[in-house]
Amino acid sequence: MTNATVLLLSLLITILLLTLVFFIVRKVSNKTKNFWTLKRLSIGITAYIAVGLFALLYLSLFANSSIQVLSKSELKKIEKNIEPIQKYDQEYNSSFLTDNYKKKTWEFDFLGGTLPVTINNGNEDSSLNIRHLYNDNIPAGKAIVSYYQFPAIIDGIDISDKIPLPNVYMSQNQLWIEALSRHEVNYHRIKASIGILDFNREEDFDDDYPSSIFYLSSNFIVIETPNGTDIEDSQGVIQYLR
Amino acid sequence: MQSLTNMSFKTIIKKQVKWKAKLYSSALSSLIILQVIFGALLFSSGSGSSGHGRGNLNVQFSIYSLDTFLFITVFWAFITAILFTTKAYRMDDLSIISSRTSSAIANILVLILYSFFAVLIMLASYYIQILGLMLMEKDTFIIDKLLISPSIFILCICSICLFSAIGLLFGYCFQGPSIIKIASIVLLAIGIISPIIFPESVNLQPFIQLPDLMLSGFYIIVSILCFTLCIWIADKSEVSRK
Numbered sequence: 022m023t024n025a026t027v028l029l030l031s032l033l034i035t036i037l038l039l040t041l042v043f044f045i046v047r048k049v050s051n052k053t054k055n056f057w058t059l060k061r062l063s064i065g066i067t068a069y070i071a072v073g074l075f076a077l078l079y080l081s082l083f084a085n086s087s088i089q090v091l092s093k094s095e096l097k098k099i100e101k102n103i104e105p106i107q108k109y110d111q112e113y114n115s116s117f118l119t120d121n122y123k124k125k126t127w128e129f130d131f132l133g134g135t136l137p138v139t140i141n142n143g144n145e146d147s148s149l150n151i152r153h154l155y156n157d158n159i160p161a162g163k164a165i166v167s168y169y170q171f172p173a174i175i176d177g178i179d180i181s182d183k184i185p186l187p188n189v190y191m192s193q194n195q196l197w198i199e200a201l202s203r204h205e206v207n208y209h210r211i212k213a214s215i216g217i218l219d220f221n222r223e224e225d226f227d228d229d230y231p232s233s234i235f236y237l238s239s240n241f242i243v244i245e246t247p248n249g250t251d252i253e254d255s256q257g258v259i260q261y262l263r
Numbered sequence: 264m265q266s267l268t269n270m271s272f273k274t275i276i277k278k279q280v281k282w283k284a285k286l287y288s289s290a291l292s293s294l295i296i297l298q299v300i301f302g303a304l305l306f307s308s309g310s311g312s313s314g315h316g317r318g319n320l321n322v323q324f325s326i327y328s329l330d331t332f333l334f335i336t337v338f339w340a341f342i343t344a345i346l347f348t349t350k351a352y353r354m355d356d357l358s359i360i361s362s363r364t365s366s367a368i369a370n371i372l373v374l375i376l377y378s379f380f381a382v383l384i385m386l387a388s389y390y391i392q393i394l395g396l397m398l399m400e401k402d403t404f405i406i407d408k409l410l411i412s413p414s415i416f417i418l419c420i421c422s423i424c425l426f427s428a429i430g431l432l433f434g435y436c437f438q439g440p441s442i443i444k445i446a447s448i449v450l451l452a453i454g455i456i457s458p459i460i461f462p463e464s465v466n467l468q469p470f471i472q473l474p475d476l477m478l479s480g481f482y483i484i485v486s487i488l489c490f491t492l493c494i495w496i497a498d499k500s501e502v503s504r505k
Binding site: 057059062063065066069070072073074076077079080081084085086087088090173175176178180183184185200201202203204205206207208209210211212213214215216217218219220221222 | 285288289291292295309310311313315317319320321322323324325326327328329330333380383384386387388389390391393394396397400401402403404405406407408409410411412415418419468471472475
């Protein structure tokens, strides 16, 4: 179906629905004409406002959100903590990979002195940051894959917990790392103000600090192998760390 | 004064306001119906949304601001004000009316009173929607700002007042002398055509940049101007009913 047909059909359905509603309302209003006296109408309007007031009271007393909106000072603190990540990464320094950011670890056994790795990004948009690290404490024929997730903030909300983990597995003596398919997260934000004014007012743009930070390198997959074990990276996407 | 009873102008208006406020109360119930319909239709999407995509994650924010309810209310105020000037409503005028001027002043006062109630109904609709959302979407519920600020409250009342004033003036224009009719038609045509032909000439950005209270003040000035014009046109109109 072309766009014009869809538009025409939706318009037709809307007109039909509106006509139906109009007839129903007309029928109902004829019957309820005498019911809505001034007194009843006033009671109805007052009751509606009272329900709204009750909703406001209930919300102000009991509404609590499990998702926290980060304040500017908190955002600054997080930014300070994760600022050196890119710098360390560019210097091949692994010291930014601390345990508090480690989200998951996989252990695999393999045969031989080389570990072939295949990376499947899934779609063009997703990019996995894969690093290789030699670890003397790992016995030969063993590989440890760790997933590190750093804070990823959008509009003051930390969404790092919502980022889907990659699929990591060993098949035919080869390590496979696959990004999961596109994933959508929906949030409902309550802003008791006039959005069109907030959006167009300059103070939001002039703000010296952005409320949205998303680091491209917010997650890392680190493959640790014992000394002397090489990684076969035919795609050339794995970077080495010291 | 054509009335046989000896009543002061103030008493006549007082009685008229009381009479009209009771008589047209069904307008407020129609506002409630409109708010409920639109509140239900936009329950899951809110009044705006923003999306962010990175890698294999899409983050969608549905923003629940006062915009939708305010737009519906100002539209309702505009239509209601026009309806106040129609023949059907004029027929319902209390028998003590002695001039069109007193009727116009009473209409203005009723519209101002209704604007206040309309804001309460608008806020009630908003908080009822938010309460429903909190109960149904608890996991994705984020509170940025729950309580409406006094300046936004005043701005809402002034916006509704402004649109009711424009509606009333629009309605009265077609009742006045032929010169006013022609002038209003020409002004209306210019108002509709000019943004289409010269879209760059209509720049609302400087108005939007103003603080809430200043914007409210501007709305009040324009409303007063419109209301004064309404009284002037009513004064120039014929006293007898057609």
